[in-house]
Amino acid sequence: MSTFTGKSALVTGASAGLGGEFALQLAALGVNHLVLTARRTDRLESLKASLLGIYSGLHIDTIPTDLSDPEALTQFIGAMDEAGFSPDILINNAGFGDLGTFETSEPARIESMLAVNIVALTRLTRWALTGMLKSGSGWICNVGSTAGLIPIPSFAVYGATKAYVNSFSEALRIELHRSGVYVTALCPGPVETEFGEVASRANSKRQFEPPAFLCVHKADVVAQTLTALARGQGRVIPGLPVRFGMLLAESTPRWILRFVFNLMSGDFRKERQAALGKQ
Numbered sequence: 045m046s047t048f049t050g051k052s053a054l055v056t057g058a059s060a061g062l063g064g065e066f067a068l069q070l071a072a073l074g075v076n077h078l079v080l081t082a083r084r085t086d087r088l089e090s091l092k093a094s095l096l097g098i099y100s101g102l103h104i105d106t107i108p109t110d111l112s113d114p115e116a117l118t119q120f121i122g123a124m125d126e127a128g129f130s131p132d133i134l135i136n137n138a139g140f141g142d143l144g145t146f147e148t149s150e151p152a153r154i155e156s157m158l159a160v161n162i163v164a165l166t167r168l169t170r171w172a173l174t175g176m177l178k179s180g181s182g183w184i185c186n187v188g189s190t191a192g193l194i195p196i197p198s199f200a201v202y203g204a205t206k207a208y209v210n211s212f213s214e215a216l217r218i219e220l221h222r223s224g225v226y227v228t229a230l231c232p233g234p235v236e237t238e239f240g241e242v243a244s245r246a247n248s249k250r251q252f253e254p255p256a257f258l259c260v261h262k263a264d265v266v267a268q269t270l271t272a273l274a275r276g277q278g279r280v281i282p283g284l285p286v287r288f289g290m291l292l293a294e295s296t297p298r299w300i301l302r303f304v305f306n307l308m309s310g311d312f313r314k315e316r317q318a319a320l321g322k323q
Contacts, residue, residue, distance in 0.1 A: 049074030057138030130175030
């Protein structure tokens with residue numbers, strides 16, 4: 045894995061979960077300059093201190109940014125341009141979900157989710173791509189989801205944002221064929237991160253509690269992804285059970301999926317009537 049030795053990388057959503065793990069493993073693979081961004085300054089600084097305690101020669105910049113704010117995103121990109129930073133590796137990891145029926149979702153949360161999962165990812169990719177094409181090499185990892193491969197009730201907007209990420213990554217990969225820039229879509233299933241806690245709504249019966257056998261440890265997810273990225277692979281679905289399940293789901297006729305989801309997801313009409321009865 046000497047591919048990334050001496051390279052620079054930008055990791056979004058780096059304060060926890062997969063983002064923090066990407067930073068740790070990129071440093072271990074020889075990346076010499078990391079730019080880490082997320083909303084939580086304290087966690088970014090803690091991660092920076094931990095990394096410098098192991099890799100004293102590593103150059104780390106932490107830039108707290110709320111990627112759901114278009115103005116903050118513009119300022120973030122401007123700050124990197126002013127510093128003359130152009131990443132060899134872009135890890136578009138920032139994103140979050142919202143578990144629950146669409147009709148009960150908060151409009152502000154939907155807008156934030158679209159801004160982070162789609163808009164920020166797209167803008168950062170467009171920005172980073174210019175420098176990569178000039179140098180004739182680069183690696184872009186866009187964190188999608190298995191939720192973007194098939195429609196999942198209770199994750200309607202989140203799944204749609206990840207469908208965008210998956211499709212965008214695939215199309216961009218084709219456009220960049222033989223350019224020296226590689227695009228990999230990471231489509232994880234359940235991972236032991238803060239995702240479920242953030243996605244689950246307070247006082248909701250619906251909680252993100254996937255079966256344990258489907259969960260893949262974040263270290264394994266990132267290790268498989270960076271190996272695939274270095275090899276120029278187009279898509280990664282970590283975990284054999286998840287990979288097999290998604291292969292089966294993607295090849296299943298849509299009408300059968302609807303029938304199965306109707307059986308598995310409960311009766312949304314009853315929930316709606318119960319909610320209306322409380323009003």
